Amino acid sequence: MSELDAAAHKRTEDRRAKKGGNETPFPDRRKAPRPPLAEIRRGGTLRLLPPVVVSGVVRAAEFLLIVLLGLAIYLGYVEYEGGRTHLFYLAAIFVAALGYMMIADVFGLYKVPSFNTFVPSFTRVVFAWTIVIAGLMSIAFFSKISADFSRVWIATWYVSGLGVLFAERLIVSVTARQWLKEGRLYRRAVIVGGGPEAENLIKALEASADADIRIVGVFDDRGADRVAPIIAGYPKLGNINELVEYARNSRLDLLIVTLPITAEQRLLHLLKKLQVLPVDIRLSVHGSPLRFRPRTYSYIGNVPFIDLTDKPIANWDVVKKWLFDKIVAFLAVVALAPVMALIAIAVKLDSKGPVLFRQKRLGFNNETIDVLKFRSMYVEGESPDGLEQVTRDDPRVTRVGRILRRTSLDELPQFFNVLKGDLSLVGPRPHALQSKAADKLYHDAVDGYFARHRVKPGVTGWAQINGWRGETDTAEKIERRVEHDLYYIENWSVTFDLYILLMTPLALIRGENAY
Structure with missing residues (x-):
């Protein structure tokens, strides 16, 4: 055991002795030695149980x-x-x-x-x-x-x-x-920013009996000459860009920022990079001379923080949305089964090829998912990556496909995606991997585009019922979509979901931008 691990273990043992031997969310590094850095980077994949x-x-x-x-x-x-x-x-x-x-x-x-x-x-x-x-x-x-x-x-x-x-x-x-x-009952957290501030904060969190987090490491843009590779017993895992990639490939629940509260420009620059992630972001005020009213703070254990951003849907809201999705999707599949059967027959008789079309799209937290649709194009004209968008009077679309696309009946199989858990009933529509607006990929055309992936994508959404659907031949069209998606995320409720569902048939009747 290294000197750093031995010191960290001693702190853990001292803390447990004071508390009568009760376990804490922080690991005993002697019994569970820190894994190799590559393994830490992969992180956990099991979902947090709030x-x-x-x-x-x-x-x-x-x-x-x-x-x-x-x-x-x-x-x-x-x-x-x-x-x-x-x-x-x-x-x-x-x-x-x-x-x-x-x-x-x-x-x-x-x-x-x-x-x-x-x-x-x-x-x-x-x-x-x-x-x-x-x-x-x-x-x-x-x-x-x-x-x-x-x-x-x-x-x-x-x-x-x-x-x-x-x-x-x-x-x-x-x-x-x-x-x-x-790891299902504690929040996986990383410290953003190293140095003495991070070390003091980690010590305070480890000394707190009720802290419900487990720290996996530290991320900092500064080099080894300014930030040590081991901070209070935890490794520096990379810079901020690597943190974004890490969060997208593992379960991460909380980012704790240790920058001074007065460093406004640095905080704004950092938030611009991190706000695309579906995690809680907290600013540490431990040791800060500034004091606000008690209601200003949230606490992890007895350590105070200022909330910068929250997960859009958390705690009981996750349960409510899950139940809403599963119940309504199941009822929809049962009620629409005859309609889907007739559509499947029509697709099969109209042109050669499979009834269903599977396309890779970006889902929650930029995960790649397979989205189902009734096939509406000739097989030889399909664009699995979404590079070639469908345009008005597109010759690749079949006769049955034109009807299906105009009425959005080609989207009905996505209720099975909801039951599987890849989609929600309501949310930002999932986009194909290579979708473009004005010859630019969506994330290049819109600043902060990936913030729309902080929730599961939906079969329908706020943007769609407001007419922002179909071809995106200009940057403005995808910008308006993203604006509506972000509005939905910030104002989510079950009532809002129900309203969007009820308004969707009216939007389909109008048939704006659908071809």
Whole structure:
């Protein structure tokens, strides 16, 4: 072990000793030595499970377990004695379940670290459940309704509740340990900017008990003569351009910028490069003499930051959009199956070749995806890379293809892309790899073009229902598309998605720029 690794390990051991041996999101470098630089550059690929979502699922599971268990014991043991008794039991069950959730929250039982430590967390579970049952009995006694409750019911509920919560917490603990091992429950972060500021910040983050991140390295444009290759035990992985490439090829959730808050021009230049990435960007104010109102800051553990940009869709919003996409896409496939079957027959009878056309396009975070369409062109005239766009009265388009393209019925197979997870129902339309506007590739024609890839592309989008679809023979057309795409990203909501879906048929009827 190197001196740097030994020092870092000593800091980790000292920190754990102070906290009673509880695990932290930062790795023990002795037990898990830092991998080779090439492996670090590849980074993780598994998706982050947002802690707020995991916590919410555990809350809901425990609430339902307590309620269902109380009802099951009541129905199985207590004799029904009329509406008043029935209501007393129902009220007691729901009050107890809500009370348990509130006390468990106070005890920190819904934070990710508690999921990973079974014995200490279950001890607090026992304490919380005991307080709830004792409180319920006290309320019943002082309100003089204790005679209306079965002592066997409440004793059985208490004991069986401990058993059910034991089993549930054991499952949660085993699952959380596996997810922590895979890196699903912490945010992968990099430090942008080296030097003493980065070293001090890393030390502060490592000393913070509640930090939910794991640092993978440091990126800095300065050379080895100004920034050391190892900073507080973490390697310098490259410059800012390499950071953008790294983020596109691995899972990265957070960028922490250590530049001084007063370096406005450097910050603006940096943000211009980094804002195309689907990550949170935070500016460190650790050690800064400037102080703002407390609401100005967000915190990682107890270390303050200023939010520069956020993921457009995060936490529960991810779940809502996922459910919206899957449910609506499934219903659309079922409802439109006869129409798609007829179109497939028409395509096959009209010209030789396959029914479906697959084209490589840019998806979320610049990933390459295969987008499905009904074939609307003669096979020999297809342009898989999108280099030759379809123009008005294009001879490569078949007779059936003209109808399909004008009505956008050729896009119907993309509902299968939504079910697969490559597309969303609503979002910026995915573009072919070599698409051009005025003889320039899209990313050369529009500054900040890749910022539209911070969300999944969609079957339809805000730009499309506003008439910006079809051929892009001028730079202005793609600029307007990108403007509408960025507006959508910044203002996303399920309601906005629903509005765009409802307006899409009207836009198709108008048929602007579709040929």
